Amino acid sequence: MPSSRVVAVLGATGLQGSAVVERLLNDGTFIPRAITRDPESEASRKLKARGVEVVKGDSGDKASLVNALRGTEAVFAMTLPSPLTLVEMPSEExxxxxxxAAAKEVGVKFFVFSSLPSLKRISGGKYSNVAHYDGAISGGRPLTPCSPLNTDKEEIEQYLKASDLAYASLHLGGFTSNLWRRNTLKKTPTGFNISIPKYSPTALQAFTWVENNVPEATITLLKNYDDPSRDISGKVYPVVTATMSYPDLAGMIAKTLKAEVTFTTLESSGIPVLDEMFAAQSEYNGLYTSTPVPNPDLAALGAQFGTMEEFMETQVKHRFC
Structure with a gap:
């Protein structure tokens, strides 16, 4: 019998949201409802062709979200700073x-928020302009030395806590698919090279296989949130596939591709926000070293995450061999 448990997925045509929709479709416990700013886009039409309900909803317009979320049991959501989008957006906050607010108004029972810790807070203000983590220049609000130390994504988590909604936050590492999505792994005359600005060869990086691990974490939380003994609400769950140095990553790729793979530390990418982000990640070893991999709290709930070895075999080999 078809499920009547509807999960709204914001950003359903993007990397994270589309992976969550796919996982929900394959599992069958929940029905995905794709929330998008443009229900007539090519990506939206492809979802409709698969029988997915696609509803217009704009994170800058609460009224549209109330309409889009009505009748849903749970929400998967993320926010993006304006500099990372192709259109002007309101602040992440x-x-x-x-x-x-829309989720609370329509009676949503559980909220999964894909988030990040504040680098500005962690560093005591040293790294204050990383838009990915702190929405540093979103909505036309540049941060200054006098800006509050808790910034956009963490402010949203605080707002969630104050809302009394049951929720959980996922904190992600560097996306493994950036090897090809951001052209991080480049062909050279003798093999391949990974070039990252500001990153020490001995520092660790937290990597997340987004397409596999984010939907696995999400559906695991959705299946367990209503069990009080699980004590899920209000918790932050780092979702990390592997924590390793970039030379170690190069070694794994070399073994997979049977080719030479080197790592180069760049002086600069030419993009200050990226340089600052990688410098911070390098200084703090990817940010999540206190959490074992795989995350034991999510594993105890039944999550079965893909490994870096599986990522190499299923994603890297066919793209670069």
């Missing part, structure tokens, strides 16, 4: 407040 505004986006998050709109999504949370």
């Amino acid at each position: 505004t986006q998050g407040r709109n999504i949370v």
Whole structure:
């Protein structure tokens, strides 16, 4: 019998959201409802062709979100700073407040938020302009030395906590698919090279196989959130596939491709926000070294994450061999 448990997926045509929709479809416990700013886009039409309900919803417009989320049991959501999108967006804080307020208004029972820790807070203000982590220049609000230390994504988490909604946050590492999505792994005359700005060869990086591990973490939480003994609500779950140095990553790729793979530390990428992000990640060893891999709390709930070895075999080999 078809499920009547609807999960709204914001950003359903993007990398994370589309992976969550796919996992929900394959599992069958829940029905995905794709929430998108443009229900007539090519990606939206492909979802409709698979029988997915696609509903217009804009994180900058609470009224549209109330309509889009009505009748849903749970929400998977993320926010993006304006500099990382192709269109001008309100601040991440505004986006998050709109999504949370709409979810509370329509009676959503559980909220999964894909988030990141604040580098500005962790570093005591040393790294204050990393848009990916702190929405540093989103919504036309540049950070200054006097800006509060808790910034956009963490402000959304605080708003979630104050809302009394049951929720959990996922904190992600560097996306493994950036090897090809951001052209991080480049062909050379003798093999391949990974070039990352500001990263020490001895520092660790946290890597997340987003397409596999984010939907696995999400569906695991969805299947367990209503069990009080699981004590899920309000927790932050780092979702990391592997923590390793870039030379070690190069070694894994070399073994997979049977080719030479080197690592180069760049002085600069030419993009200050990226340089600052990688410098911070290098200094703090990817940020999540206190959490074992795989995350034992999610594993105890039944999550079965893909490994870096599986990522190499299923994703890297056919793209670069």
